[in-house]
Amino acid sequence: MSYRAPVEDIVATLRHVAGLDRLIADGLAPDLEGGMTEAILDEAAKFAAERLAPLNVVGDKYGSTLKDGVVTTPPGWKEAYRAWAEAGWNALPAPEAYGGQGLPLLLQSACTEMWNSAAFAFALGPLLTVGAIEALHAHGSEELKETYLAKLVSGEWMGTMNLTEPQAGSDLNALRSKAERAGDGTYRITGQKIFITYGEHDMTENIVHLVLARLPDAPAGTRGISLFLVPKYLVNKDGSLGAHNDLRCSGIEHKLGIHASPTCSMAYGDEGGAIGWLIGEENRGLACMFTMMNNARLNVALQGVAIAERAYQQALAFAQERRQGTALDAPKGSAMSPIIVHPDIRRMLMDMRAKTQSARAISYLLAEALDRSHRETDEPKRKAAAERAAILTPVAKAYATDIGIDVASTGIQVHGGMGYVEETGAAQHLRDARIATIYEGTNGIQAIDLVLRKLPLSGGEAVKALIAEMRGVAAEVAAANTPGFGHTAARLTAAIDALERATQWMLATMGAKPAEVLAGATPYLKLFALAQGGTGLAKKALALRSEESGAAALATARFYAEHNVTEAPALELAVTEGAGAVEDADAVFAA
Amino acid sequence: MSYRAPVEDIVATLRHVAGLDRLIADGLAPDLEGGMTEAILDEAAKFAAERLAPLNVVGDKYGSTLKDGVVTTPPGWKEAYRAWAEAGWNALPAPEAYGGQGLPLLLQSACTEMWNSAAFAFALGPLLTVGAIEALHAHGSEELKETYLAKLVSGEWMGTMNLTEPQAGSDLNALRSKAERAGDGTYRITGQKIFITYGEHDMTENIVHLVLARLPDAPAGTRGISLFLVPKYLVNKDGSLGAHNDLRCSGIEHKLGIHASPTCSMAYGDEGGAIGWLIGEENRGLACMFTMMNNARLNVALQGVAIAERAYQQALAFAQERRQGTALDAPKGSAMSPIIVHPDIRRMLMDMRAKTQSARAISYLLAEALDRSHRETDEPKRKAAAERAAILTPVAKAYATDIGIDVASTGIQVHGGMGYVEETGAAQHLRDARIATIYEGTNGIQAIDLVLRKLPLSGGEAVKALIAEMRGVAAEVAAANTPGFGHTAARLTAAIDALERATQWMLATMGAKPAEVLAGATPYLKLFALAQGGTGLAKKALALRSEESGAAALATARFYAEHNVTEAPALELAVTEGAGAVEDADAVFAA
Structure with a gap:
């Protein structure tokens, strides 16, 4: 199954959701002025589709093997890695002093998504190198940097x-x-x-x-x-x-x-x-490790987005090809229709698409916040960006990897019996996706990090600023008077209200009853992601309304609001009134 | 990883949720009078744990292989199958005239669950035999029955x-x-x-x-x-x-x-x-096939329950053993605690448990309705039971298999990194569970069956009777004045209200706008299952309140109501106001 990078949605998300244009306008991404973003992404898309995507099935089939202490990677992997490093892709975000290109994380994130869509197990390797580069660059001695950094940046090591x-x-x-x-x-x-x-x-x-x-x-x-x-x-x-x-x-x-x-x-x-x-x-190793891990969490979030995108593309292609049954409005005796005409199949595909794009929105927003946290020259702005990034890190990591599993599983379902047969390739995505909720801090740990360490930042003002931004988007949707938004404004507003109340409850409860806060951490994180993802998709739809691709963006934002964001009030209840049931588990596990 | 059949919860569900006692009191299950149910289940539990459970990992590892047209099953499987058939387990529900024991499906269902928990891929084989027996018995000529039935019933073929x-x-x-x-x-x-x-x-x-x-x-x-x-x-x-x-x-x-x-x-x-x-x-082969398939759907539902139960047991055992971190209230410097002390781990385990038991409740309710549909002598009662079974069939099949995947996936998560390693055995449950939403009619097809063919039964009266029963349970919970129920009564009532409105919408809409009904079929089915499963768990908790095991049943019912049933209003919205977003997908897929 081939992969074509969704450059159009990636660019739209970079520009209209994650604020790439503003980053450039603020002078914080001089390298991306003009058409540089598209030029780089087109090249990356080409490399991902042509060189990396064919590795995916080969890698799954052969695996890496160990014999006498030597690990052999699957056929073609070594060569592809060298070509990839030689093309400079490893050096994209790395410091220029050591041969890197110093490009914004935001752009790097779009590329990371593509590598992972093309071949998840391949792209994982260089992500570890990126972490090592960052830790070494931030904390290493000059001598260590001199000896190792250039080789790590070039991808030679x-x-x-x-x-x-x-x-x-x-x-x-x-x-x-x-x-x-x-x-x-x-x-x-x-x-x-x-x-x-x-x-x-x-x-x-x-x-x-x-x-x-x-x-x-x-x-x-x-x-x-x-x-x-x-x-x-x-x-x-x-x-x-x-x-x-x-x-x-x-x-x-x-x-x-x-x-x-x-x-x-x-x-x-x-x-x-x-x-x-x-x-x-x-x-002081832990501090160094956090440097290494923090961007790693963004990168794992991107893996979730990536595997979801690949699974969505594969399911969509299958649904457009496979014929079973006839459309509801087809005349009697019609030939079988592609299954994409069936409402339940469309619902599944829209669910996959909306979840993928919402996770992309959140992950790119995080990348942008990280860029600003490094690049803003104004200290208050840098601090605000760092806190924003701190909050979005667990949200992006946990939500994007959760939906990675979910979307890959739905992808199997769209394929019916063929989805269960390994040759089809749909099952591999679920198997691959399943790791991402576990490594780099399990998603449960992300949720705990969010509620215990991130919500209290600046006395709760950091999270309130994010919620205020969401409200702005919901208000714009309400004011837009665009019928295609359906119930989007109402659903977003309900979710933001729920998030605001749940946040207040969290901040008020964590001192006296930390166990209750921990019991609600996972539903709280999901609630946060629904509101953040829903407003992200709406923001994109608002920006694209007048363009050709606007109708699809609008339909996706609407679907997400009407079918996913709707869960927000239930999650609020799980947070604010669900801790008792978790405590009662004593009666179960003591039995 | 070993398996111990949850005989206590199985018996409680049979008696207090699925109405086994009433079935016996009504004279419809004479073979199960006295302590026969427990006696049979204890034997089945023993066979499942001792003879079948060890096959599970072996089967996954070796698989069945094909060479020169000959299929070889994994080591030990043939022998276990023969021992199982010789012990009479294959003959449990089969007609007595052909050597079967003619026991109620309700009892057979409890055993089917155990075989599938112990070794899913093993238990699947005999399920096909059961379908063949039923079709042959109902529709075959005397000569065919004479030649084949006894050998199929004994398990010889x-x-x-x-x-x-x-x-x-x-x-x-x-x-x-x-x-x-x-x-x-x-x-x-x-x-x-x-x-x-x-x-x-x-x-x-x-x-x-x-x-x-x-x-x-x-x-x-x-x-x-x-x-x-x-x-x-x-x-x-x-x-x-x-x-x-x-x-x-x-x-x-x-x-x-x-x-x-x-x-x-x-x-x-x-x-x-x-x-x-x-x-x-x-x-007229389709009619015969439906005979063969209808109980097959119950049996696949039980596979969902079974794999969820096995995954839950494994995750629980791991969480009680594995030590990481310390409890919130542990003194500084304490040794690491078993991870089950952490609220988020408890939340996951309670989620697994509650989903498993709710799916068990729905599946056993279905088995009881099927028994009554065959055994009631009064025609109106038989028809009512048949319609009840017709409605519950797609609900049980789709919900139980959906949660089978969900619970197995959470089971991996509880294990952390160990869950991703095949040797642990947690991953196998997810891989095995993934088929059950697909075969015997995909879950999308179950949902369509529910809304288009089942809701209209007796002009909508059949579904209304089920909803009225749910209301009865919710009222009992409200009247019980038991603090351990927490918000259960309110959550159940909200879900039943949502289900009633969604049902009315479905019945009113299906004539004029079938596409809208189909777009909402899957969320409708889930809404139905939440209300049915939630009242099922509450019914059990009500019955067990005064017994020793009551506290665990109460905690489980409460958890399900407060953390799962809460999604009902969101599902109602997806049904009644979500079709527009599915239709708008034209803009996406035509692009």
Whole structure:
């Protein structure tokens, strides 16, 4: 099944929802003036469709394999990766001082979506490199940056994140990997890590591992964790590769999906200790890790959007081809119609489309906020953008990955029996999508992050500013007097009202009854996403009304408002009056 | 991962929700008087846990394989099947005249649930045999019944259903397989069938295929379809097996799940025509097929319940074992707690539990209605029960299989990263569950069946009777004055109000605007299920209030009402005001 990047909707979302034009007008994205955005996206779309999309099925079928410590990626993957890196795609958002192009995250996000639609398991690898680049750039010593950054930026080497251990998944307090000072400024790392994405592979000559470990005299808990750079091959002074470091891949997981992405168990220091270099300060590794993870959450959100888009395209193509039954208004004895004429099939396709585009809207809004948080020169503006990004990060990550699963599952349903047969390719999307709600912080953890850490920002003013913006969009829809909006204004207003009340409840309750706030965190996040996504789609529809593509944008915004946003009042109830039922679970689980 | 049948909840649901006690009191289930129900269920639970549950992982890993036309089932499956049949489990609901035990479907349903929880792909095979028995018993000639029924009832042979062809899936109008009269009372069958579950295997010596085909002079469309019995091996007069019939398995599908269940492409008549015998009358095959399919829909609903139950048990066990983080109220420096202490994990587990039990309630209610539709001696009562069953069939099939996917997916989420690793076994449940919304009529088709064919029964009185019963339960909850119900009464009442209005809208709209009715069919079905499932759980909680297990039943009913039933008003809006948005999809798909 082929993939064609939805450049039109991507550009419309960048410009009319995520405010790319304003970013340019404010002088914060000088590289994207003129038609640069479209030019870059067209090239990316071409590469994604022609070079990456064919890898997807191959990767699923062959997977990556481990033999004698060597991981082999599927046929064609190595070559595609090199072509992709040589074309400069890896360097897009990276700092210019190290060979990057320093383009806004907003543009990079559109490209990330495309790579992931084309071949999810492929695109996952470079995302880890991006995280490593960011952590190293922000916290690494000049020497480390000099040695590693340019190669990571060019894609000549790839990076990894080594956090998880068998007993330490979501809870990094339990981390046990050790680092000892060697006396020469380096450290010796020992320990077992699991679930290390692209921990070992044959795509690049060297792999730069970023590893969390504990010093002997470190305090207990997460305040005693440090971050180390541990290369697979040591690097000589002249930049050439030296000895193999004391680390190896001891196993790869047999997973539900993303078969081509090697998920490695890593053993550090079997022979005394892998040589590592400290990134940032001792015992301050968590802060470095957050740098590495925060954009990773945006990128995982984009994976949700991406897999949903691919599943939608495939289901749509099938529904336009497959003939079963006849349309309601077809004369007796008519030949079978494409199933897209049937209302329930259309409903499913519109649901897939609306969810995909709403998740795109939220994710791009987040990218824009992150760009402003880095690029605004005015401190209050930078802070406001950073808080906005902080709030949108868990919302985008959890919502986009949730709908990724949901849309991929509906895609199977549209295919009927063919959807269950692996050769069709629809099932792979569900299998691949299923990881994204788990990694980079489970969606439950995103919801907790949202309510406990993000809502209180600036005393609740940050979230109120976002809600006020949503109200502005709903008011515009109401004032637009466009029949095609149907009940959109009323549904959005109901959702924003529900969100506002639920937010007030959260802010008022978290001090005295944190358990109640936690019980409602997931429904609250979804409520937030419905209001944010619904206003996002409406904003796009308002902007495009007079253009040719306006009718489709309008229909999509309307569908989302009338079929999805409608759930908002139920979610409000789950938040504000649902905690008692969760507490009562004592009676169930004690039994 | 082991499975322990939830006998306590099964019995409570049978007695207090599905009215088993009343069925016995009415003299309609004499075999179940005294403690027979518990005695049979305890035996079934034992067999399911000890003999079948260990097959599940083995079946997934090895799958069934095809070589030179021979299908080999996974290690141990053949032996388990024989032990299961010899213990008499296949004969439970079958007619006593042919060696069956003639027990109520209600009891059989509880057992079917257990077999499917233990090993979904295993239990699927006998379900097809049950369908074949029912069709043959209802429509077959005495001679056919004499030759085949006893062997099917004992489980010595298995049966299949051959409906689908590449161009004819949901739409049987397009069926092309041919049957020619041989002149001796038999027929010669030629054609290709696909997606034939257990179409070929090594579990039994003979396989009895029920095949839909078209006579040369048949009218076009579904009124020209006949049903034939086509055995793999012809049967001699003395009951011994004769020549291999002209049919073969030409391929098996590589599927997302149920790997052990061979999904076969069948070729009939490569060498001139397979010998077949007519079941029922010529061109009336569709009626026979509906006999075969109607209970099949109940059985698929039970598969949804079953996989949800298994996924719930596995997630619960994991959450009680796995330690990450500490409880909110734990003193500083405490050791890590089992993750079940975290509110969001509890919320997920309660969601899984409540959905599973609500689907069980609806499915068992359906089984009871089917029993009454066969067993009531009073004609008006029989008709009322038949109409009730007709309505509940699509509701149970679609809802239970939808939640089967949903619960299995949440089960993965509870496991975090371990859930994505196949060895854990949580992912298999999602892969297996994914078929059930598709086969035996996709869930979209169930929804259409509900609104177009079932709501109008007795001029809408049948559905109104069901809604009136729901109101009775909601009133009892309101009157119970039990604090543990929380907001249950209010939520149920809101849902029943929404269902009543949506039903009126459906009945009023279907004549003039069928497209609008079809656009709302799926949300309508879900609305129906929420009200039916919510009142079912409440009914059980009311009955158990004074017993020891009452607190858990109450907490579950409350959770479902406060976290799931709350969606009802949104679904009403999707039904009554959502059709415009589906129609507007023209603007999207024409673009």
